[in-house]
Amino acid sequence: MLVVPLIERKRDGRALTPEEWSALVAAYTDGRVPDYQMSALLMAVLLRGLERQELAALTDAMLASGQRLSFDSWPTPRVDKHSTGGVGDKVSLVLAPLVAACGVAVPMMSGRGLGHTGGTLDKLEAIPGFRTGLSLAEAKAQVLKLGCAMIGQTPEIAPADRRIYALRDVTGTVEAIPLIAASIMSKKLAEGLNALVLDVKRGSGAFLPRLEQSLELARTMIALGEDRGCPTVALLTAMDRPLGRACGNALETEEAIVALRGEGPEDLLEVTYALGAEMLLAAGIEKTSKRARQRLANALASGLAAEKFEQVIEAQGGNPKVVEDPSVLPQAKEVEVYAAPRTGVVAKVEPKTIGRAVVAMGGGRRKVEDEVDPTVGFVITVKPGDKVLAGEPIASVFARDPGGMKLGFEALQQAIVVGDKLTEKPLPLISHRVTTHGVEELKR
Template sequence: MRAVDIIRKKRDGQALGADEIAWMVGGIASGEVADYQWSALLMAIVWRGMDAAETAALTDAMMRSGSVVDLSATPGRKIDKHSTGGVGDKTSLILAPIATAAGVPVPMVSGRGLGHTGGTLDKLEAIPGYRVDLDLDRYTAVLDACGLVLIGPTAAIAPADKRLYALRDATATVESIPLLAASIMSKKLAEGIDGLVLDVKAGDGAFLPRLDDARTLARTMCGIGRSLGKSMRALITRMDQPLGRSVGSAVEVAEAVACLRGEGPEDLVGLSLELAAEMVVMGGRAGSLHEARATCRRAIADGSALERLRRVVSAQGGDPRAIDDPSRLPAARLRIDLPAPRSGVVHALAARPIGHATMLLGAGRARVDSVIDPGVGVLLHKKAGDPVEAGEPLCTVLVNDESARAAVLAMIAGSYTIGDGPVEIPDLIVERLG
């Protein structure tokens, strides 16, 4: 085979065969395919698209470019969840212990935040001592001991995807839905899972703001998973305003723990329970969502979900005392309240500028190699639908670097819309697919 022939074929709008795709992916490691040739193919894919068979073949080839974890010796159906990301999205820290307490093994390989979106790994690393860099043997050992493991990507899992993502980032080809779906699914399916629940975000703070694009991505990923023998379910959820009432690393850990105590914000608890319930049904531990919801609520009420979080934190080198005592988590030096400019009702709280503001504080990454400050963030006292009096704090900004203070406060102030009279808040879950 020749790369130029494969590039030309896709350029001309023809479907590539699985053998051609596998050869191109294999050429990354062998050196037979140059970066500039893959860059040309990526742009051809953006313009010409990929059908379902091509996308599944690309996923399979990238998955097989590294290790595919064998968890067959671990009892039960192994189920994971993936979110396309947003602002204040800490559901993984809540739903994974809940599903595990309900009897579902959860092997989870998560990512870091980039831009206005937060990452699960950054939140976990706010827990003193917590290690996300386990090798695959330790990954399996922690899963067997705790029923749950929460780590970051390893060099052994889908290494071709890492190289292709760097090329996509440099060639303006990140947003292609087939490429995005294959990237996500190649890593997830290499974890050794039997099924995957997807939380695909749409709205202001989502990676794909348009609902139609989110729906297409969800359907594409479900199709890939099913074609490779996995159970799939997708929820399309709104990310028009931040999820929960905290944005930042340590503050989101504290809020996740509050949810596991039954004390968290209604939107965050509700979505976490729905996703966990889907995992419990997929894992064969309940015959219906109604039964699974009751099981998940019991895991919170009896403390078993919180205990699972303590156990996995300890097993991965973290200080479990930080789960019960938030003062052991990193904290910012300054707390600055942002007062409401007028009385009324919050009609909207735009998620994206809140995400950008926390990035300026140091809680997010402008670049992949940016260093996270785990103690900074924003506590949201008022969200859409909440009444507010003039001068009452809309939020509290947690600051270490005062040089960003003015820009951050202005950005957050601009994210609020305050009007007169009540406002209707749409359901967080738009639809379920799969």
């Protein structure tokens, strides 16, 4: 096909037809369009944007490039959650089994670490033996049996997205909101969902830090979901500090297990409850947020959520004993305590610095083929606004060697700022609820 005229039209701010997008995506997926031409088109999209009809056509073409999960007439409601990514964001590990324990099926497809943000798959694979690479048939069978599967993107799901995403990563087009939305929704719409809940991060540790960017992304994904018969709602949550205390794969998995017992950090539990309530409401399991939150709390307190996680772990080849005994997780070779450098108030805990340090210490990837060390990372026990004394322990560093320990201490010195007072008010943990009807400011 002739691609240059399409690139020129998009460069000049004019729309391509749905038929052109469909043909272009199909041709790129099977290798008939070279990377350099698709790169030029992606940059044009970044600079010029997409009209709603174009975005719909691109998403549909990416979705149509692969297979879709189908549950036919199975009556159990199916709802998933997607996060745009953050530091310390282990919510999915708590949320999926918790919501499944409340009677909603959760066919959760997740990703690996990206940039400074951690990935759900890497956290799950910190559990000895846990297999995230299920086929679609295996995932469907497990959802039908247990009500939950936690898998990675399979080769069968949106292969066009896999190719386009890899190209975006090396062409400076990751931040294009239409491309982010199409990438996320082409995968989520392949899961056979009745509804979708989005956790859109904002703040310095998010990929799109500004409020207006987060709102635009939320609205864009909601429109894509609603137009395809998948009711979609988004919560905007804070990523101007790490979520919870643990940052690093095995450490976050352990914290998630603690949270499944109802004992986790308050901010982690609050975000989990808020997203879980939206999932129960979307599924029609409960009619009010208050009743939904109570059902979630009961599932934690009764042990049903922890039991569901055990079942999922065992079904996917992992060691289920980890839920009762987190010491089954791999342990760091070196652990040292980091103390407050002075008496004062914690003014900042910068998540991006922490996330990048985890990667540098071996807990993330700089290249796709890199091995991840699940043991390294941080446990940070202070939040902005906390008062501390000089010499008081405020964090721990988990490293595999002295070099990693040095990197960890240097990162904490940069990320945790202790001053005389709080200089900038932290973002509300959950600031906005976005639906097809509009934006509601929450400030909680």
